[in-house]
Amino acid sequence: MVPMNKREFLHATARAGLGIGLGALLGDKVWARFADLPAERLAQEEAFWAAIRGKYRLKPDYINLESGYYSMQATPVLEAFIARVREVNYHASYYLRTTQGPDKAAARDKLAVMAGCEPAELCITRNTTESIDTVVSGYDWKPGDEAVMAEQDYGHMLAQFRLMARRYGLVNRVVGVPAHPRSDQEIVDQYARAITPRTRLLMVSHMINITGQILPVRKIADMAHARGVDVLVDGAHAFGHIEFTIPDLHCDYYGASLHKWLGCPLGTGILYVRRDRIAGLWPIYGDWRMTDDADIMKLNHTGTHPVHTDLAIEEAIAFHNTIGIRRKEARLRYLQTYWTSRVRGLRNVIMNTPSDPARACAIANVGITGVPPENFARLLLEKYRIWTNAVDNPAAGVHGVRVTPHVFTLPAELDVLVTAIGEIARAATPWW
Numbered sequence: 001m002v003p004m005n006k007r008e009f010l011h012a013t014a015r016a017g018l019g020i021g022l023g024a025l026l027g028d029k030v031w032a033r034f035a036d037l038p039a040e041r042l043a044q045e046e047a048f049w050a051a052i053r054g055k056y057r058l059k060p061d062y063i064n065l066e067s068g069y070y071s072m073q074a075t076p077v078l079e080a081f082i083a084r085v086r087e088v089n090y091h092a093s094y095y096l097r098t099t100q101g102p103d104k105a106a107a108r109d110k111l112a113v114m115a116g117c118e119p120a121e122l123c124i125t126r127n128t129t130e131s132i133d134t135v136v137s138g139y140d141w142k143p144g145d146e147a148v149m150a151e152q153d154y155g156h157m158l159a160q161f162r163l164m165a166r167r168y169g170l171v172n173r174v175v176g177v178p179a180h181p182r183s184d185q186e187i188v189d190q191y192a193r194a195i196t197p198r199t200r201l202l203m204v205s206h207m208i209n210i211t212g213q214i215l216p217v218r219k220i221a222d223m224a225h226a227r228g229v230d231v232l233v234d235g236a237h238a239f240g241h242i243e244f245t246i247p248d249l250h251c252d253y254y255g256a257s258l259h260k261w262l263g264c265p266l267g268t269g270i271l272y273v274r275r276d277r278i279a280g281l282w283p284i285y286g287d288w289r290m291t292d293d294a295d296i297m298k299l300n301h302t303g304t305h306p307v308h309t310d311l312a313i314e315e316a317i318a319f320h321n322t323i324g325i326r327r328k329e330a331r332l333r334y335l336q337t338y339w340t341s342r343v344r345g346l347r348n349v350i351m352n353t354p355s356d357p358a359r360a361c362a363i364a365n366v367g368i369t370g371v372p373p374e375n376f377a378r379l380l381l382e383k384y385r386i387w388t389n390a391v392d393n394p395a396a397g398v399h400g401v402r403v404t405p406h407v408f409t410l411p412a413e414l415d416v417l418v419t420a421i422g423e424i425a426r427a428a429t430p431w432w
Contacts, residue, residue, distance in 0.1 A: 003055050008146065021322065022035075022322055022323070025055070025076075025135065025319075025322050026048070026051040026052070030047070030048070030051050031087055032278060033047070033048075034047075034048045038268060039324075039326040039327045039329070039330035040214045040330050040334075042327055042331075042332045043327070043330040043333070043334040044334060045252060046410070046411070048324055049331060049407065049410075050410075052323065052408065053407075053408040053409075054408065055075050055076060055319075056072060056074055056408045057072075057073060057075055057078075057110060058408060061385065062381065062385045062386065062387045062407075063384075063386045063387065063413045063416060063417070064387050064401070064406075064409075065387060065388050065403045065404055065409070065413075065417065066387050066388055066389050066404055067260070067261075067362070067384055067404045067405065067406040068209070068237060068260060068362075068363055068389070068404035069260075069389065069404075070259055070266060071259070071260055071261060071263055071406055072263070073263050073264070073265060073312075073316065074263055074319050075292050076315065076319060077263060077264075077265075077312065077315045077316050077319050080261055080312060080315040080390065081308065081309075081312035084308040084312055085306075085308045087308075088307060088308045092334045096304070096307065098215035100307050101234075103307075103311055104124065104307065104310050104311070105119075106314070107124065107310055107311060107313040107314050107320070108122055109126055110313070110314055110317050111124070111258075111270055111313065111317070112306050113247060113315060114240075114290050114320075114321075114410070115129075115239070115246045115254075115270070115272060116245025116246055116247055116248065117245070117246050117247055117272055118275065120275065120295075120296060121272055121273055121274060121275050121296060121400065122270055122271070122272050122296070122347060123268060123270070123296050123299060123300040124268065124269050124296060124300070124310050125255070125268075125300070126267050126268065126271040127235060127236075127259070127267070127268075127269040128154075128235070128236035128255045128256055128257045128269055128270055129154070129156045129157065129255075130255075130269060130271075130339075131159075131254075131255025131269050131270065131271035132157050132160065132203070132232065132234055132255045132258070133156075133160045133284075134255075134271055134281075134283075134284055134299050135232050135253045135255070135271070135273070135281065136157075136160045136161060136164060136201075136203075136232070137160070137164070137282070137284055138281030138282045138283065138284070138299070139164075139201065139281070139282075140280075140282065141164055141167075141168035141169070141170050141200075142168070142169070143168065143169030143170075143199055144169060144171060144198055145168075145169075145170050145171065145198060145200050146170070146171045146172070146173055146196060146198040146199040146200065146223075147161055147164075147170060147171075147199065147201045147202070147203065148172075148173045148174075148175065148191060148194045148195060148199055148201070148202040148203070148229070149172065149173075149174055149175070149179050149199065149202070149203040149204075150174065150175050150176065150190075150191075150203075150204070150205065150208075150376065151174055151175070151393075151395045151396045152176075152177050152205065152211065152213075152393075152396045152398070153178070153208075153234060154205070154209050154211060157203065157207040157234060158174075161203075165413070166281075171198070171346065173194040173195075173196075174194075175189060175190045175191055175193070176190065176397075176408065177208065177213070177215065178190070179211065179213070179352055179353075179354070179397070179398075180355070181354065181359070182355050183217075184216040184219050187215060187216055187220070188216065188219050188220055189225065191204065191220050191224070192223050192227075195224065195227050195229055199227070199229050200229065200230065201208075201229065201230050201231075201232060202220070202224045202229050202230070202231050202232070203231075203232045203233075203234065203326070203428065204217055204220050204221075204231065204233055204234070205233075205234045205236075206230075206233050206234065206235040206237070206238035206254075206263045207235070207236075207237040207241070207256075207361070207363065208236055208250075209234075209236060209239045209402075210352075210365060210391045210393055210396065210398050210402060211351050211352045211353045211360075211361075211363070211365045211398060211402075212237070212336070212360045212361065212363025212364050212365065212402075212404075213353060213354055213359055213360055213362070214238070214242065214358070214359050214360060214364065215221045217231075217233055217249045217250075217251060218248065218249050218250050221233075221249060221250040221251050222250055222326050223380070225250065229251050230252045230253070230277070231250075231251045231253070232251070232252065232253040232254075232255075233249060233251045233253065233254045234255060235254050235255060235256040236255070236256055236260060236396075237260060237261065237363060238256065238261075238262070239256035239257075239258070239261060239270070240256075240258070240260070240261035240262030240320055240328075240362050241260075241261035241328075241329065241332065241361055241362065242325075242329050243325045243326055243329055246272050248366075251274075252273070252274045252277045253271070253272065253273055253274070253277065254270075254271075254272040255269065255270070255271050256269060256270050256373065257269045257270075258270065258313060258316065261362075262271070262317070262318040262320055263315075263316050263319065264278065264306070264309075264312060264313050265309045265312050265316075267306070267309050268309055268310060268312075268313055271296075271299065271300075271389075273296055273299070273391075275294075278293070278294050278296050278298075278299075279293040279294045279297060280293070282288070283298045283299050283301065283302075284299070284301075285301040285391050286301070287301040290402070292338065295381045323407065324379060328407060329361060330412045331407055332359075332361050332362035332405070332406070332407070333357055333361045333362070334355075335362065335405040335409055335411070335414065336360060336361060336362050336363070336364050336403075337357055338366050338411055338414055339364075339403070339414040339417055339418050340355070340366070342355065342418045343366060343418060343421045343422070343425075346421070346422060346425055346426060347426070348368055348369040348370070348425040348426070348428045349366065349367075349368060349369075349425045350366065350367040350368070350369060350399075350400060350420060351364070351366055351367075352366065352367060352398050352399075352400050353365050353366075358428050360407055362404055362406065363402060363403070363404050364402075364403050365391060365400045365401065365403070366400050366401060366421060367398075367399045367400030367401070368400070368421070368425050368428050369425075369428050371424060371428050372392065372399075373390035373391055373392040373399050373400055373401055374390045374392065376390065376391065376400065376401050376424065377390035377401045377425055379420075379423075380401065380417075380420055383420070384416060384417075384420040385416075385419060386416060386417055386420060388401040388402060388403050388404075389401060389402045389404075390402075403417065
């Protein structure tokens with residue numbers, strides 16, 4: 001058999017991404033039943049989502065409710081990714097020295113369309129932490145400069161700010177985000193009170209990783225900009241999860257992981273830097289090819305790395321777009337409210353996620369009075385075969401397990417969770 005050339009390979013794997021419509025993905029007969037339904041109605045049509053579930057290979061040993069850390073690739077994406085691994089290996093250094101750059105740029109361009117920004121404002125990274133740390137390390141900090149962040153922010157991001165404090169004398173002002181806010185303004189005011197004339201940068205989570213709370217980023221950004229402060233957004237859990245464009249948030253910087261809600265291979269992320277902010281950031285690594293301070297690629301020296309991971313982004317976008325972000329978001333919000341509405345208010349049950357559907361989507365955090373989070377998570381796994389993630393964060397006041405369903409999750413699986421929470425809560429010792 002004559003091997004296909006590289007361009008033929010890329011076109012073939014693009015077709016394997018199934019970005020040609022839900023009829024091709026699910027079968028015309030299945031799609032015809034649901035084509036005219038609005039997203040909110042479709043969110044409850046189990047026959048449709050069972051067909052989507054069929055595009056994933058799920059382990060039968062447990063119910064996977066921990067998609068927030070890493071969400072598996074759908075089978076069409078996984079197969080295309082494996083094909084790219086084989087083909088890159090086949091072409092070896094010839095590929096890396098010839099068309100690696102244009103192919104990665106093509107993936108970046110598709111991400112820019114999804115993000116709603118200019119390609120020149122976006123680069124592909126390995127994950128959110130790398131993206132955020134690139135910005136935080138890229139500032140020319142002076143002793144006494146200040147940054148604002150929240151106790152609920154991701155631990156590694158907070159650690160990076162502490163590192164800058166040790167190294168440059170940065171002063172970090174840490175706020176607390178109310179778990180059940182009465183209004184957006186209550187959250188905005190928390191950040192506003194921490195800003196002083198020395199504040200240069202404010203970091204805010206688009207979606208708090210431990211609770212799933214969605215923050216009013218645009219309002220926070222507008223407030224900060226009015227005070228002359230730049231805004232950095234941790235979007236690890238929002239990109240590919242809820243509908244938005246990055247420019248509409250009015251932020252200066254945005255970092256996200258693609259191996260969470262977009263379903264890309266492990267080791268993919270994005271960094272957005274508003275065009276007029278690029279020149280002011282120092283790159284972490286030097287690169288003799290990067291001579292233009294206004295080129296975002298100065299922040300993206302990756303060396304020799306597994307390029308096939310980046311190439312598979314196109315297939316993941318195709319699969320994501322085939323479902324559609326509105327349908328996806330509606331389903332994920334439905335799944336979360338399906339179980340949380342049935343356990344809120346139960347004796348000994350503590351919900352760490354807002355009840356307002358607009359303030360959360362797939363992710364929610366639940367605790368049990370008198371049951372340490374590690375014990376709670378272990379009980380769920382060992383007795384009920386439910387895989388979750390324990391969160392025990394005294395600074396943020398969050399003690400519970402994070403529950404993260406995905407588009408492949410069935411309500412029947414969440415019924416098992418509801419039963420488990422009820423039984424564990426009834427056996428718990430109240431704190432009063």
